[in-house]
Amino acid sequence: MKTKRLILISLLAIGAMLLSACSGGGTVSNNWHGLAADAEHAYVSAGSFVYAVDMKNGSEVWRYPTKADNDILYFANPVLTSDGQLLIGSAGKNHDFISLDPATGKEKWASAFTGAKSGWVASPLIISGKIYAPNTDGFLYILDMSGKQIADPIEIGGALWSAPVTDGEFIYLSSLDHRVSVISLTEDVVSYTFDLGGAIPSSPAIGAHGAYVGYASTIEFVKSNNDHEVVTRAENRIWGSPVLDGETLYFADLDGNVYSFDLASGRQNWSVKPNGSVVASLLVAGDQLYVASEADPSSELGTLVALDREGKTIWTKEVGGKLYTTPAASGDLILVAPYQAEFTLAAYDAEGKQAWTFTPAK
Secondary structure (H helix, E strand, C coil), X not given: CCHXXXXXXXXXXXHHHHCCCCCCCCCCCCCCCEEEECCCEEEEEEECEEXXXXXXCCCEEXXXXXXXXXXXXXXXXXXXXXXXXXXXXXXXXXCCEEEECCCCCCECCCCCECCCCCCCCXXXXXXXXXXXXXXXXXXXXEEECCCCECCCCEECCCCCCCCCEECCCEEEEECCCCEEEEEECCCCEEEEEEECCCCCCCCCEEECCEEXXXXXXXXXXXXXXXXXXEEEECCCCCXXXXXXXXXXXXXXXCCCCEEEEEXXXXXXXXXXXXXXXXXXXXXXXXXXXXXXXXXXXXXXXXXEEEECCCXXXXXXXXXXXXXXXXXXXXXXXXXXXXXCCCCCEEEEECCCCEEEEECXXX
């Protein structure tokens, strides 16, 4: 990848964490956005606020907090839980980890979790009534569903930027210090650690008896039996998470190449280059694969591209700004949250028609 692009992305993250100055009135913030959705609402973390947006028309349902606080900075993907919580942590000077009511935006816990030493960039994993929350201080914190710490944090090392994933037996957690840690769920201890030789900014993808990890220009399979192997390579660095769909692994690189790899045969199905550099992970929804390009090389505008399963471009839409956030699906709509655009969120249908956009009111 180009060095200047690596520097830009690093500065976005570091600058966002150190400078919690964003829009006091709720305008577009100076960091990438976090995004999640259910059937009724999209949830966008943007600067000093988390917003709930009505999926029907793009109107604001609630915001948290009600007034901007320059010590708070949200840009992790919010996480919805099965017991009706919305979990997110701040990356600002105030690095509280909180639970909100998805319907109202009100705090659900009596007090925030304040035990971490640094900000929250990664989303948590919820399994078996526990919250596994990775922090940029290099520790994985273990909380109950009321936000109380129930075990000593697990020291992983390095800055933790990506959400843990699990196969039900082990947790796989990647770090910027080149390592993937395999953590036993029964004992909450690190069973194995692999040094892959390159920073790993995104989550692995769970496979059979292991996880697929994208780093540098390599996809590697980390096995639960203390082994790992290279599966395939890209032409440039891989930033987003690989996506496993049946026996097909999809991933993209910072040159803008999108790959389809057949795990059963060990061969590449195809690769295409529909647009500009791809930082976000890909989204598989229905019969289509959605690619959020950082910026079209000709227009320098973030672009959403829909591909079919054979790699053919179905449609391309210039969204605006730059796209660093992975798209999300809700019903028949695809959501994108651009950085430095005139709006914070946009929704498109499967044919590429824009349904609505959302811009926070001041």
